[in-house]
Amino acid sequence: MTVVSLVVKPINDDISLKEKIYNSLKEAICNMNIYAENAQLRLDERRLAEQFAISRTPLREALACLEQEGLVRIVPRRGVFIVRKTKEEILEMITVWAALESMAARLITKNAGDRDIESLRKMFTEFEDGQIRAHIDEYSETNIRFHQTILTMSSCKLIKDIADNLFIHMRSIRAGTISDDDRPDRSIIDHMHIIEALEARDADLAERLVREHTLNLADHVKTHIDYLD
Amino acid sequence: MTVVSLVVKPINDDISLKEKIYNSLKEAICNMNIYAENAQLRLDERRLAEQFAISRTPLREALACLEQEGLVRIVPRRGVFIVRKTKEEILEMITVWAALESMAARLITKNAGDRDIESLRKMFTEFEDGQIRAHIDEYSETNIRFHQTILTMSSCKLIKDIADNLFIHMRSIRAGTISDDDRPDRSIIDHMHIIEALEARDADLAERLVREHTLNLADHVKTHIDYLD
DNA sequence: GTCTGGCATACGGTATACCAGACCAGCGGA
DNA sequence: TCCGCTGGTCTGGTATACCGTATGCCAGAC
Numbered sequence: 001m002t003v004v005s006l007v008v009k010p011i012n013d014d015i016s017l018k019e020k021i022y023n024s025l026k027e028a029i030c031n032m033n034i035y036a037e038n039a040q041l042r043l044d045e046r047r048l049a050e051q052f053a054i055s056r057t058p059l060r061e062a063l064a065c066l067e068q069e070g071l072v073r074i075v076p077r078r079g080v081f082i083v084r085k086t087k088e089e090i091l092e093m094i095t096v097w098a099a100l101e102s103m104a105a106r107l108i109t110k111n112a113g114d115r116d117i118e119s120l121r122k123m124f125t126e127f128e129d130g131q132i133r134a135h136i137d138e139y140s141e142t143n144i145r146f147h148q149t150i151l152t153m154s155s156c157k158l159i160k161d162i163a164d165n166l167f168i169h170m171r172s173i174r175a176g177t178i179s180d181d182d183r184p185d186r187s188i189i190d191h192m193h194i195i196e197a198l199e200a201r202d203a204d205l206a207e208r209l210v211r212e213h214t215l216n217l218a219d220h221v222k223t224h225i226d227y228l229d
Numbered sequence: 230m231t232v233v234s235l236v237v238k239p240i241n242d243d244i245s246l247k248e249k250i251y252n253s254l255k256e257a258i259c260n261m262n263i264y265a266e267n268a269q270l271r272l273d274e275r276r277l278a279e280q281f282a283i284s285r286t287p288l289r290e291a292l293a294c295l296e297q298e299g300l301v302r303i304v305p306r307r308g309v310f311i312v313r314k315t316k317e318e319i320l321e322m323i324t325v326w327a328a329l330e331s332m333a334a335r336l337i338t339k340n341a342g343d344r345d346i347e348s349l350r351k352m353f354t355e356f357e358d359g360q361i362r363a364h365i366d367e368y369s370e371t372n373i374r375f376h377q378t379i380l381t382m383s384s385c386k387l388i389k390d391i392a393d394n395l396f397i398h399m400r401s402i403r404a405g406t407i408s409d410d411d412r413p414d415r416s417i418i419d420h421m422h423i424i425e426a427l428e429a430r431d432a433d434l435a436e437r438l439v440r441e442h443t444l445n446l447a448d449h450v451k452t453h454i455d456y457l458d
Numbered sequence: 459g460t461c462t463g464g465c466a467t468a469c470g471g472t473a474t475a476c477c478a479g480a481c482c483a484g485c486g487g488a
Numbered sequence: 489t490c491c492g493c494t495g496g497t498c499t500g501g502t503a504t505a506c507c508g509t510a511t512g513c514c515a516g517a518c
Binding site for chain 1: 247
């Protein structure tokens with residue numbers, strides 16, 4: 001006997017307006033250059049609600065979430081403002097990033113499979129020799145993906161989550177610094193050393209190399225980035 | 230001439246209902262034992278609003294913040310539930326904690342003053358010899374304060390903030406594990422070694438000791454704590 | 459007795475109305 | 489002319505009404 005049953009996929013209505021607005025605003029804020037002179041940092045609740053064609057209630061809930069996350073500051077009776085991170089704060093973020101990623105490297109030496117570590121090396125095969133400067137944009141993307149892969153491979157979801165959050169604030173910085181000086185060349189050398197340490201399952205070395213690599217970025221930002229406040 | 234003026238205490242109007250409710254709920258959730266069998270994990274918006282004698286709007290904004298922070302989960306059309314952390318998640322938190330605190334130790338060796346490091350040692354002078362077990366509660370408090378002091382002394386506000394957030398979820402665990410086995414004795418020995426490394430300004434050693442000390446806690450939780458799911 | 463469809467009710471999501479503080483412009487007095 | 493007061497408006501904070509869905513109960517049918 002053949003039973004033909006009706007198969008329907010469950011409709012996902014479990015994404016509320018609050019969440020939609022939250023995501024939309026978050027993306028919008030991340031994609032705008034908040035450090036530009038003429039940046040409009042003030043958000044008008046009523047106008048936003050109008051633009052989204054929703055009421056202020058779910059919008060305000062979304063804004064409350066964004067404030068909790070640090071992307072926005074709500075001043076009672078004054079308005080909601082996109083926050084500019086200070087150089088100090090960016091440096092602290094990179095420091096925390098260094099702590100997290102170096103711990104991730106340590107975890108990888110203990111838990112990751114050889115296959116996974118191998119895949120890291122493949123990411124850079126396309127950038128042989130002097131190819132880096134010629135394809136600086138691609139390399140920048142690969143660079144970011146390398147670090148995110150390490151965080152993911154740690155199998156510690158919390159590390160990845162916190163780092164992702166930090167990354168939101170750092171994206172513009174990171175993209176803007178990669179092409180300075182001899183950074184791309186040094187960067188790829190560092191990466192190779194890190195991969196070697198992971199392959200050798202040398203937890204202490206991998207941790208140290210990752211930490212120093214990231215703290216190098218901090219030093220670079222500290223001395224070379226001026227457009228932060 | 231005597232001027233009798235009306236003295237009123239400053240109204241704290243720059244703290245919105247949303248924030249007040251947020252703090253109040255957060256404290257309430259942290260202080261209840263969410264792992265008890267009969268724990269009431271469901272929150273009723275309307276009843277809460279009634280209890281606080283406010284409307285649902287600021288309450289919902291506070292709940293949205295709590296959800297963002299991970300203390301609560303809002304299921305559309307179903308309600309808001311206090312989240313129980315799984316053992317897995319607790320272990321990840323301790324891992325991140327280890328990463329942060331070990332980085333904090335590293336920073337201390339570079340930036341903190343001798344006076345500050347000295348103050349760490351003083352925290353334990355009252356627990357000479359076998360005094361620990363006799364005053365286990367006091368020691369537990371000191372123990373927590375020791376770790377928080379390290380985080381603070383790093384002068385990296387972000388490290389402290391993230392760790393504080395993690396600590397909310399770990400408080401009950403930490404308090405419940407300190408008295409097991411020979412942990413208090415080993416704990417104080419570890420602490421002393423950490424202090425010595427800080428005094429010697431040995432960044433690598435201090436970092437390693439702090440990391441191992443915290444990861445020990447993780448191991449202990451992993452093997453000895455069963456009441457998490 | 460059990461299964462099912464309908465109805466009542468409860469509760470969360472959203473919209474809207476109202477209130478109060480903040481800021482500004484214009485006017486009047488010094 | 490300049491300072492300060494005042495009223496109006498703008499905008500965020502709060503309360504409340506309404507809507508739709510989830511849930512539980514009951515009745516009727518098999």
